[in-house]
Amino acid sequence: MSLSSVLLKRLQIQRRIIAAVNVHGTRSFTTMEGHRPTIVHKRSLDILHDPWFNKGTAFSMTERDRLDLRGLLPPNVMTSEQQIERFMADLKRLELSARDGPSDPNNLAKWRILNRLHDRNETMYYKVLIDNIEEYAPVVYTPTVGLVCQNYSGLFRRPRGMYFSVEDRGEMMSMVYNWPADQVDMIVVTDGSRILGLGDLGVQGIGIAIGKLDLYVAAAGINPQRVLPVMIDVGTNNEKLLKDPLYLGLQEHRLDGEEYLAVIDEFMEAVFTRWPNVIVQFEDFQTKWAFKLLQRYRNDYRMFNDDVQGTAGVALAGLLGAVRAQGRPMIDFPKMKIVVAGAGSAGIGVLNAARKTMARMLGDTEVAFESARSQFWVVDANGLLTEERRIIDPDARPFARKVKETERQGLREGAKLVEVVQQVKPDVLLGLSAVGGLFSKEVLEALKGSTSTKPAIFPMSNPTKNAECTPEDAFSIVGDNIIFASGSPFANVDLGNGHLGHCNQANNMFLFPGIGLGTLLSGSRIVSDGMLQAAAECLAAYMTEEEVLQGIIYPSISRIRDITKEVAAAVIKEAIEEDLAEGYREMDGRELKKFNEEEIKSYVKNNMWSPEYPTLVYHKD
Numbered sequence: 001m002s003l004s005s006v007l008l009k010r011l012q013i014q015r016r017i018i019a020a021v022n023v024h025g026t027r028s029f030t031t032m033e034g035h036r037p038t039i040v041h042k043r044s045l046d047i048l049h050d051p052w053f054n055k056g057t058a059f060s061m062t063e064r065d066r067l068d069l070r071g072l073l074p075p076n077v078m079t080s081e082q083q084i085e086r087f088m089a090d091l092k093r094l095e096l097s098a099r100d101g102p103s104d105p106n107n108l109a110k111w112r113i114l115n116r117l118h119d120r121n122e123t124m125y126y127k128v129l130i131d132n133i134e135e136y137a138p139v140v141y142t143p144t145v146g147l148v149c150q151n152y153s154g155l156f157r158r159p160r161g162m163y164f165s166v167e168d169r170g171e172m173m174s175m176v177y178n179w180p181a182d183q184v185d186m187i188v189v190t191d192g193s194r195i196l197g198l199g200d201l202g203v204q205g206i207g208i209a210i211g212k213l214d215l216y217v218a219a220a221g222i223n224p225q226r227v228l229p230v231m232i233d234v235g236t237n238n239e240k241l242l243k244d245p246l247y248l249g250l251q252e253h254r255l256d257g258e259e260y261l262a263v264i265d266e267f268m269e270a271v272f273t274r275w276p277n278v279i280v281q282f283e284d285f286q287t288k289w290a291f292k293l294l295q296r297y298r299n300d301y302r303m304f305n306d307d308v309q310g311t312a313g314v315a316l317a318g319l320l321g322a323v324r325a326q327g328r329p330m331i332d333f334p335k336m337k338i339v340v341a342g343a344g345s346a347g348i349g350v351l352n353a354a355r356k357t358m359a360r361m362l363g364d365t366e367v368a369f370e371s372a373r374s375q376f377w378v379v380d381a382n383g384l385l386t387e388e389r390r391i392i393d394p395d396a397r398p399f400a401r402k403v404k405e406t407e408r409q410g411l412r413e414g415a416k417l418v419e420v421v422q423q424v425k426p427d428v429l430l431g432l433s434a435v436g437g438l439f440s441k442e443v444l445e446a447l448k449g450s451t452s453t454k455p456a457i458f459p460m461s462n463p464t465k466n467a468e469c470t471p472e473d474a475f476s477i478v479g480d481n482i483i484f485a486s487g488s489p490f491a492n493v494d495l496g497n498g499h500l501g502h503c504n505q506a507n508n509m510f511l512f513p514g515i516g517l518g519t520l521l522s523g524s525r526i527v528s529d530g531m532l533q534a535a536a537e538c539l540a541a542y543m544t545e546e547e548v549l550q551g552i553i554y555p556s557i558s559r560i561r562d563i564t565k566e567v568a569a570a571v572i573k574e575a576i577e578e579d580l581a582e583g584y585r586e587m588d589g590r591e592l593k594k595f596n597e598e599e600i601k602s603y604v605k606n607n608m609w610s611p612e613y614p615t616l617v618y619h620k621d
């Protein structure tokens with residue numbers, strides 16, 4: 001063979017590799033692509049400073065030669081296992097030095113160490129997170145992420161994600177091209193106006209978008225090169241931040257009305273123009289805007305609101321679990337008496353979903369829908385919500401109790417939570433109020449009068465300090481025979497009789513990653529109500545009868561990758577049934593529609609990214 005034909009042959013091979021990589025993106029889906037190398041367009045220090053490609057001391061000698069890395073790393077080549085061993089020893093050192101167990105400053109220090117790893121080597125970061133998800137989800141996600149957001153100005157080192165501000169009006173369409181990835185699958189966007197139960201944290205809310213996307217990678221196997229955390233800075237109404245000289249965001253009051261909508265509209269148009277297949281998750285927008293934005297965009301864009309829709313599905317799964325845990329059939333759900341404390345985006349989302357499900361079980365008629373309404377008592381900052389309330393948020397209005405009903409029950413407009421619990425004797429007491437300790441000793445004492453054989457207590461507010469009660473209080477005051485599920489994680493409680501009181505975590509993390517992944521892989525242009533319902537039902541059915549009877553109504557977080565896979569498959573199946581599935585990449589919509597349940601599950605599994613180092617090959621731009 002002549003030299004020119006050898007060169008030609010090489011060029012052809014190289015083109016084939018590049019074509020394959022262009023189809024599949026720069027980082028391999030290991031399960032789909034085996035050991036196909038990844039083509040990179042940089043070398044030397046640029047590689048080491050790029051967390052997407054960096055492997056640190058794990059670069060092999062041949063790779064070091066190929067990528068001009070010789071001399072830039074210590075000579076000892078390590079395996080990824082050795083690297084993680086070294087890293088974990090560093091992380092664990094904190095625990096050894098904390099005599100009184102993990103405290104807040106300790107968790108912040110852990111977040112810092114993990115964040116530094118995230119900055120320098122993404123593959124290793126996600127391997128650590130996935131392999132130790134139970135231990136570190138509470139650090140990268142709730143509760144510690146709340147503390148991180150509160151302290152973000154001090155913790156900020158390297159930027160992550162994109163920031164769009166009021167000052168960028170008219171520029172967003174071009175700004176999106178500053179992001180280096182040609183493909184983005186998942187955006188989590190916040191305006192920082194209601195971060196967990198911590199209120200308006202302005203630009204510092206970016207931390208929650210980062211934390212949610214960490215779960216997208218760890219639980220749903222979304223490729224970390226294709227996620228984008230976004231902060232839309234329209235100012236803040238947090239007076240402390242407005243005066244703080246170290247604050248990183250715009251120091252002006254929040255934009256409102258049409259001007260605010262114009263900024264969000266511009267952002268949506270820009271991201272969907274550059275990445276038409278992206279999914280946008282709205283996160284922690286104040287209630288005032290959460291519903292309006294959802295209605296504005298949900299029929300035209302691939303988007304959903306996690307606090308309204310994700311939380312609704314997770315709570316619904318828990319409510320159905322609570323029925324099963326009493327040994328009753330699911331069909332008894334419409335008989336449950338439910339007191340909800342909190343009528344914000346999360347509370348109203350849950351109420352709507354639960355009412356619709358009850359109505360469906362009762363025959364799906366208007367009469368059924370009306371009758372389901374009477375199973376709910378809503379208590380907000382002004383007490384029991386009735387039709388006598390002078391100003392009612394339109395989204396909460398359908399849940400205002402009728403005056404006559406209220407009188408019959410010995411209640412009245414504005415009645416206190418404790419009175420409502422005393423009179424109603426509910427099966428479920430659910431908190432989405434963001435008020436820590438709201439389920440006080442008196443409220444829990446009142447719940448002892450519940451007509452349920454196993455009352456359910458759901459203090460769902462985040463982070464931990466905002467939980468409406470602790471499991472210790474719930475079990476010690478109401479008794480051992482309860483179901484407990486909180487938004488942030490708590491350790492199981494020693495009941496002192498050889499038994500443990502099980503603490504479930506009722507958090508939308510069990511749904512949003514699967515909703516996002518399922519929508520992505522189905523290729524549906526919208527996130528339909530049916531897809532969300534399918535996700536909730538999948539979570540509700542995930543726990544076995546035996547587990548549920550023991551009060552275990554949600555999976556342990558160690559199973560989050562598995563439940564996410566199941567949820568994603570359920571979402572795809574529903575998208576197919578609703579004729580919404582258009583396919584994803586090489587998977588044509590028509591092909592997808594032929595899949596049976598098992599085939600859908602393996603399709604999901606095969607498309608989940610795993611943190612393994614690909615072999616890197618340099619190619620000039």
Ligand SMILES: NC(=O)C1=CN([C@@H]2O[C@H](COP(=O)(O)OP(=O)(O)OC[C@H]3O[C@@H](n4cnc5c(N)ncnc54)[C@H](O)[C@@H]3O)[C@@H](O)[C@H]2O)C=CC1
Nearest residue numbers: 196197287342343344345346380381433461462487507508
């Ligand atoms: N576990 C989970 O997956 C989720 C938990 N959440 C949590 O839910 C909480 C609320 O979120 P949003 O609804 O968006 O907030 P929001 O601020 O819009 O709503 C709070 C609601 O609580 C009510 N409230 C305030 N004080 C009260 C009191 N003393 N008694 C009864 N109600 C009272 C307010 O009137 C309002 O209706 C936050 O802590 C958030 O972290 C939100 C989404 C998901």
Ligand SMILES: CC(=O)C(=O)O
Nearest residue numbers: 196197284307462508
């Ligand atoms: C979990 C969550 O989304 C929240 O607390 O806002």
Ligand SMILES: [Mg+2]
Nearest residue numbers: 196283284307
């Ligand atoms: Mg949220």
